[in-house]
Amino acid sequence: MDKILVPVDGSPTSEHAAEKAIDVAKKYNSRITFLLVAKKPEVIGTGSGGTGTIFGSKEYINELKEEQEKTMDNFIGKLNLEGIEYGTKILLGEPYEEIIEMSEKEKFDLIVIGRRGFSKITRFFLGSVSQRVLSGAHCPVLVIPEKKA
Template sequence: MQYKKILVPTDGSDVSIEAIEHAVSIAKTTGAEIYGVYVLDTTPYTEIPADGLWSNLKEILEEEGDNALHLVAKAARKYDVSFKNQVLEGNPEKEIVEFSEKIDADLIVMGTTGKTGFDRLLLGSVAERVLKHAKCPVLLIKQKE
């Protein structure tokens, strides 16, 4: 399979960094372009009034996103891989799937914590929902134990 566009959703976590490394390695081999994406998850904050408090919280989340996407840029530059970064806002799995379709991604590479049992039932998994709804292949990188 020849990949041209690889989407790498990141939140800056250790497992996201591992996913970035895998994506960059694949891109280096295939000549693909990396699309780093950070989703500002606004779903828990829908009840917060749109005043100074939300503005401050949004600034903090945007800074986290910038830091996470900096890791994509750093890895891509290190291996001379072309990349573009994008901050999105909304429900993470929905935004990731929609963005993958918008850019016509050939592959999504993302980390998963590998939660099982009650934790998985309670929290669900963004990666699992992306895997279920994405129209392109999804490579899940499991967190090292």
């Protein structure tokens, strides 16, 4: 198991998943890639740019990327990555699609992803990123439940 993909969103659940991925990486001497996918907005509305601002504009996307870079830096700063080879990647798009596509293109051996604590009814209607990744991934997926206090 050489390569582990860890999708993150800055939440405590994704932090818990990252900790489990680090444990696996230490055991198998694996490289981890932390992936943050920001859903790319394609909405037209009113914003600071006035009526009809396209939130998917280049300026807005650049601001979104900067915000995501800060989120990733803060997230990585909380982890004990001593002795672990790792990298980070930030993408814009539909999170589950980007995770699956990256895992296939870069031939990851394992995806470690956190699962939010949605109720069964909410999961049924909304689905979840982890559920969609689980059903569409080409490699094994380790889904980590919410960490209980």
